[in-house]
Amino acid sequence: MKSMEIAKGVYDVGVHDWNISDFHGYSTPFGTSYNAYLIVDEKIALIDTVKRSFTDELLYNISKVVDPKKIDFVVSNHTEMDHSGSLARVMHRIGEDKPVYCSKMGKKNLARHFRQNLNYQAVANGQEVSLGQRTLVFMETRMVHWPDSMFTYLKEDRILFSSDGFGQHYAGHEKYDDQLGDAVMEHAQKYFANILMLYAPLLLKLIDKVTDMGLEIDMICPDHGVIWRKDPARIIEAYARWSRQESKKKALVIYDTMWRSTEKMANAIAAGISAEGVEVRPMYLRKWHRSDIMTEVLDAKAIVIGSPTLNNGLFPTLADFLTYMKGLKPKNKIGAAFGSYGWSGESVKLIEKELSELKFDLIQPGMKVQYVPDSENLDACYAFGREIGKAVSG
Ligand code: FEO
Numbered sequence: 001m002k003s004m005e006i007a008k009g010v011y012d013v014g015v016h017d018w019n020i021s022d023f024h025g026y027s028t029p030f031g032t033s034y035n036a037y038l039i040v041d042e043k044i045a046l047i048d049t050v051k052r053s054f055t056d057e058l059l060y061n062i063s064k065v066v067d068p069k070k071i072d073f074v075v076s077n078h079t080e081m082d083h084s085g086s087l088a089r090v091m092h093r094i095g096e097d098k099p100v101y102c103s104k105m106g107k108k109n110l111a112r113h114f115r116q117n118l119n120y121q122a123v124a125n126g127q128e129v130s131l132g133q134r135t136l137v138f139m140e141t142r143m144v145h146w147p148d149s150m151f152t153y154l155k156e157d158r159i160l161f162s163s164d165g166f167g168q169h170y171a172g173h174e175k176y177d178d179q180l181g182d183a184v185m186e187h188a189q190k191y192f193a194n195i196l197m198l199y200a201p202l203l204l205k206l207i208d209k210v211t212d213m214g215l216e217i218d219m220i221c222p223d224h225g226v227i228w229r230k231d232p233a234r235i236i237e238a239y240a241r242w243s244r245q246e247s248k249k250k251a252l253v254i255y256d257t258m259w260r261s262t263e264k265m266a267n268a269i270a271a272g273i274s275a276e277g278v279e280v281r282p283m284y285l286r287k288w289h290r291s292d293i294m295t296e297v298l299d300a301k302a303i304v305i306g307s308p309t310l311n312n313g314l315f316p317t318l319a320d321f322l323t324y325m326k327g328l329k330p331k332n333k334i335g336a337a338f339g340s341y342g343w344s345g346e347s348v349k350l351i352e353k354e355l356s357e358l359k360f361d362l363i364q365p366g367m368k369v370q371y372v373p374d375s376e377n378l379d380a381c382y383a384f385g386r387e388i389g390k391a392v393s394g
Helices: 052-063 087-094 104-114 183-213 232-243 261-275 290-297 316-328 347-357 375-393
Strands: 004-007 010-012 015-017 032-034 037-040 044-047 073-075 099-102 119-122 128-130 135-140 150-154 159-163 219-222 250-255 279-284 302-306 334-341 367-370
Touching: 004 219, 015 052, 052 087, 073 087, 087 104, 099 104, 104 119, 183 232, 183 290, 183 316, 219 232, 250 261, 250 290, 250 334, 250 375, 261 279, 261 302, 261 334, 261 367, 261 375, 279 290, 290 316, 302 316, 302 347, 302 375, 316 347, 334 347, 334 375, 367 375
Parallel strands: 044 073, 073 099, 099 119, 159 219, 250 279, 250 302, 302 334, 334 367
Antiparallel strands: 004 010, 010 037, 015 032, 037 044, 128 135, 135 150, 150 159
């Protein structure tokens, strides 16, 4: 990707990572991008860098606009290495004495990553730095996505450089939301569900703060995916909605199976839920990636989990999924457990323990079937599903 002018004197100099398919446990079939932005004014600023292995591409993109040595300072909005990995090499190229503006926590975290005495300048929330004709304003945005995260606002152009916030793991030749079309919201929802859901309460406060400040935003430039220029309010409103964790009349039946007994139970439960007029999706864990399931969890009301008992415990895919979901802290859900077993049958209790810790509302005791469900068992599973459907509708 070469540099592209996105506003007068503002360039995207970031890179595409076309081939990444797993971003620390999140499936990225469309790859991703590491966006970085160059602002050319009386002073020249680089906002964020890229993953270490893409340093040469970043420097190449910058050099298509200016000699990298002419950069006066770098802003590091976020320490995670997809945005800072190339920082040391970039500073070596542009001058190691030049300032790196970052949050107070960013200063600590960058030093822990690079063990190198760069000229880190910690900035306060609301602090401004002049570029000559234009001004950068720094906004503390703790936990969007790390404690060091901040946004940078280019005041005169009303451009928000939002780091991980409002991003999407998507690599494409489209540069803007209007070029990608409605698919942008699907990518943004998956990103929110898998990266930011656990920080929903903080995000709501941040959105309130931005609203109270009356910050005018013409363009949002995240560090992943496309830029929001057509309707930046659309993604801010979606973040507010997702952060409130509002759900639809929708249920998921998430399961794995050994000899298809738990699968039969899952299908009967899903049929019962559907009979109550609730949208339901059975999600077999060896078909669906955990991160795609979490995207569906975001707006589902009921999360029904099924596992056979294996060696007195959960089936490993369920243990993986429950650990992942627990970390992302979905809220306001109805939960239920089910599963087949041979002789000991611990899985249902183990699932219920996990769902209780998530504070899901367990509306009925879990459903267990020994070995293979017969028609009576399947009728009971169907009735179990109907109760869930009623609770979702109620
Ligand atoms: Fe894109 Fe938290 O890094």
